[in-house]
Amino acid sequence: MAAPPQFNMPNKLLALLPSADYNQIAPDLNHVVLPRGSLLGEMGKPIKYVYFLTSGIGSVVATTPEGHRAEAGLFGLDGYVPTSAVAGAEINAHDVGIQLEGDGYRMDYDAFRGWMEGNRSLSKVMIRSLEAFSIQLAYTAASNALHDVTERLARWLLMCHDRVAGNEINLTHEFISLMLAVRRPSVTTALHVLEGNGFIKSERGHITIRNRAALEEFAHDAYGRPEEEYRRLMRDLF
Structure with a gap:
């Protein structure tokens, strides 16, 4: 095509x-x-x-x-x-x-x-x-050096959310553990924290972003600066 x-x-x-x-x-x-x-x-x-x-x-x-x-x-x-x-x-x-x-x-x-x-x-x-x-x-x-696993997971989910249509992300715990370079139990615990705060809904192989603004606030300075720089670099190119 x-x-x-x-x-x-x-x-x-x-x-x-x-x-x-x-x-x-x-x-x-x-x-x-x-x-x-x-x-x-x-x-x-x-x-x-x-x-x-x-x-x-x-x-x-x-x-x-x-x-x-x-x-x-x-x-x-x-x-x-x-x-x-x-x-x-x-x-x-x-x-x-x-x-x-x-x-x-x-x-x-x-x-x-x-x-x-x-x-x-x-x-x-x-x-x-x-x-x-x-x-x-x-x-x-x-x-990876400065933030705990839950903040890093929040950042990573936000980055994924930026790149998909809608609020649904199909990701397994095994894959997330590879991406964050942590053990699977650490991913499970971090997902429970984010879900307990109402930021996401986590099911087997499936994550739904429920409160984007609160998730960004939770991520603190783990998320945002690269995204701002991307927008700046791509602005007014021609």
């Missing part, structure tokens, strides 16, 4: 492009359905495609030499992956996978590199997005 007209493009980065630039690159965008568990990039293997999600949620997962894994960054229709393609990197430094099923558009790596060299508008948007994603990664590292 070819890329839709720009006014129907849900990916925020592609929607930001001047229409003439979007129309130039659109023939190189191919629609893909992305079930949960889809790998968009494997650590140590060549980058084949650059992906622009239009729905769903994905994660960049860092793996230590001993095989420990934790989420480094979260993305959805706000960005693209792998971000290292902007710098001309040809090998994936991390695993990149889909955690909440969705769909999107992908572009061959070589075509992406060609457009990065040949289309200044695309290059500008991609570089701004890379900076925004870098800020998210930095705040994830800070949150």
Whole structure:
């Protein structure tokens, strides 16, 4: 399936492009359905495609030499992956996978590199997005060091909520424990705290956001600054 007209493009980065630039690159965008568990990039293997999600949620997962894994960054229709393609990197430094099923558009790596060299508008948007994603990664590292598990979970749920339609998020305890790099019992306890405060409703594999404003207040400074920076970086680009 070819890329839709720009006014129907849900990916925020592609929607930001001047229409003439979007129309130039659109023939190189191919629609893909992305079930949960889809790998968009494997650590140590060549980058084949650059992906622009239009729905769903994905994660960049860092793996230590001993095989420990934790989420480094979260993305959805706000960005693209792998971000290292902007710098001309040809090998994936991390695993990149889909955690909440969705769909999107992908572009061959070589075509992406060609457009990065040949289309200044695309290059500008991609570089701004890379900076925004870098800020998210930095705040994830800070949150992991400074906030308790319940605040980190609140932040993470808010970030997921930003990237889905509606208030329903289908996530298992096992997946959340991987993303937060904590044991599953810690996730269960944190979910009980958030549910007991009326912020969410938690069922097996399913979380409903019930009080977004209160959840943000509970998260304190764990959430908000990267989101503000994303909006600032994407404002008035053209």
